[in-house]
Amino acid sequence: MNKLEKVYCRTYQTIFKLALPFLPYRTPEVVGSVKKLPLLMAVPTTAGTGSETTLAAVITDAQTRHKYAINDFPLIPRYAVLDPKVTLSLPPFVTATTGMDALTHAVEAYIGNSSTRGTRKNAEMAVKLIFENLDTAYTNGSDIDARRNMLHASYYAGCAFTKSYVGYVHAVAHSLGGEYNVPHGLANAVLLPFVLQEYGETIHQKLYKLAVAAGICTKDTPCEQAANAFIDEIRSMKQRFGIGNTIPEIREEDIPKLSHYADKEANPLYPVPVLMDAKELEKFYYMLMEEEKPQASDADA
Numbered sequence: 001m002n003k004l005e006k007v008y009c010r011t012y013q014t015i016f017k018l019a020l021p022f023l024p025y026r027t028p029e030v031v032g033s034v035k036k037l038p039l040l041m042a043v044p045t046t047a048g049t050g051s052e053t054t055l056a057a058v059i060t061d062a063q064t065r066h067k068y069a070i071n072d073f074p075l076i077p078r079y080a081v082l083d084p085k086v087t088l089s090l091p092p093f094v095t096a097t098t099g100m101d102a103l104t105h106a107v108e109a110y111i112g113n114s115s116t117r118g119t120r121k122n123a124e125m126a127v128k129l130i131f132e133n134l135d136t137a138y139t140n141g142s143d144i145d146a147r148r149n150m151l152h153a154s155y156y157a158g159c160a161f162t163k164s165y166v167g168y169v170h171a172v173a174h175s176l177g178g179e180y181n182v183p184h185g186l187a188n189a190v191l192l193p194f195v196l197q198e199y200g201e202t203i204h205q206k207l208y209k210l211a212v213a214a215g216i217c218t219k220d221t222p223c224e225q226a227a228n229a230f231i232d233e234i235r236s237m238k239q240r241f242g243i244g245n246t247i248p249e250i251r252e253e254d255i256p257k258l259s260h261y262a263d264k265e266a267n268p269l270y271p272v273p274v275l276m277d278a279k280e281l282e283k284f285y286y287m288l289m290e291e292e293k294p295q296a297s298d299a300d301a
């Protein structure tokens, strides 16, 4: 991304950050020009999206396969009903991928440049609950405490990202969901460690804090070591849950269009720690492409 575009993105994000305390997150009726919606109550049936507390709705244009988010204050539900019994019958893989979606919300909100003390606290609580409960919810779906804790984690992660936004993991994941119907949580889970790795040392200090919150490291662990341990632990979680490192549906000829969509979604809105334009985002699609299998003759050689 060139210098001028970077300045534009950072200025746009700073204005949003300064406006944050004045935005009507809990009193959407003050937005004069918007029609008041009927009473909206949300009952989450997975522990992942956080939609029960966010201003975001995501739709896919059936013609263009463009999947994008609509953000508006009246979309914030008035009440959220977190009933763990509703999630008891979720199959293990859906439990894992939706839980990793919640983890991605917390991490992306936390490492972005527009977090507040409140959203950082929400994100840390979410990360701690996910590291403590997702494995149990995955292996023993009828564990009501693990299910309840995951619902709370997803809610806290939603509280964090509705104000502090997400990042390139979500932007790229949405493009994959729109084009190939890759489930959202799965796309996020596959992508998350790749994108964190790519942000590099810019986010080490923040990942260190999340690693401490998650109980992976102590406060005495060196920053870089803790950050890497956090990313490694996400990789291990994926492995335990049977989540791979590739999205086999990706076709090379689609990549320019997909990265264009991801760029449009994320820039300048998402306060990501390292800015990347469409060309730079292409690398993530290549990372996720399935490696070509060696030809029989090569294998024999």
Ligand SMILES: [Zn+2]
Pocket: 049, 101, 102, 104, 105, 170, 184, 188
């Ligand atoms: Zn998400």
